[in-house]
Amino acid sequence: MSTNIKSLEITKENQEKLDKVRGLSIDSKNQEGFLIPLLHEIQSLFGYLPQESLQIVCEETKISMSEIYSVATFYSHFNLEPRGEYIIRVCLGTACYVKGSQDILDKLCSELKTEVGKTTADGKFSIEAARCLGACGLAPILTIGEKVYGRLVSDDVLRILKNYEEYNE
Template identity: 45%
Template sequence: MADIKLPANKVQELRDICAKFNHEKGELINVLHAAQGIFGYLPAEVQDIVAEELNVSVAHVYGVVTFYSFFTMTPKGKYPISICMGTACYVRGAEKVLDEFKRLLDLKVGETSANGDFSISCLRCVGACGLAPVVTVGEKVYGRVAPEDVKGIIAEYK
């Protein structure tokens, strides 16, 4: 396991959230959701804290984290790239766009580049189907993306 140190203020924030949920075992998914919001991902140390606060086994927490694809144990990149795979985007060629991102960055879905700059994930519909296929980088939305645009998008962040 990676020996990472969590920032104390964020850990306190997490503990406060557990307290807000009354340390209820049944709130595990909500707590993990909030934890991922705080840390960006769910490293082992965060799962240890959640297990301790809710008095459940860390194996159980890990079971839930690995069950739901929303939860991730890998930190997202500084510029998280998401490609919409919703129906509209998909039929308009989102997969080819995704393949191009994967090829140019040499990453798989769910991975983060070694320098921590980029990560690739897929999502379902950002509510901009008129602009399909849609790509988001952080908060910025790119519409009508073609595979040949991908190189330019990446270049903006390099």
């Protein structure tokens, strides 16, 4: 199994969720096209697709782990790692990129000490690069959750992060 899939801390609550995954897997396996909706359901339970849940799906449905992993990694909606409380998306579309969004992304990664596609050690922020966020007139932009920040320069990153009480330099 790939080491890219994060394991789950086994608590009573998580064990109950895994039991639910087992039941969902058993109930779903005879339905056509069940894998993607099943993965969506698992992700809604945990916030990502933990290794243990995928193993249960493999065992109960007799779908190979490689096929499950292929589906989970093909669709960008699925996450194999826990995501942060705040999802930061930096637009790298043409208009934003030309106006410096890569510098903003680099500054965010540096300040939060993480990489694109990863979550900070404290679990507060996840950073994503987006191809286009549809606000070219405000380029360059980033979003944190549903909030849009536009016409940015890399020096704006600290000011924006300070809006989130949990962020400490």
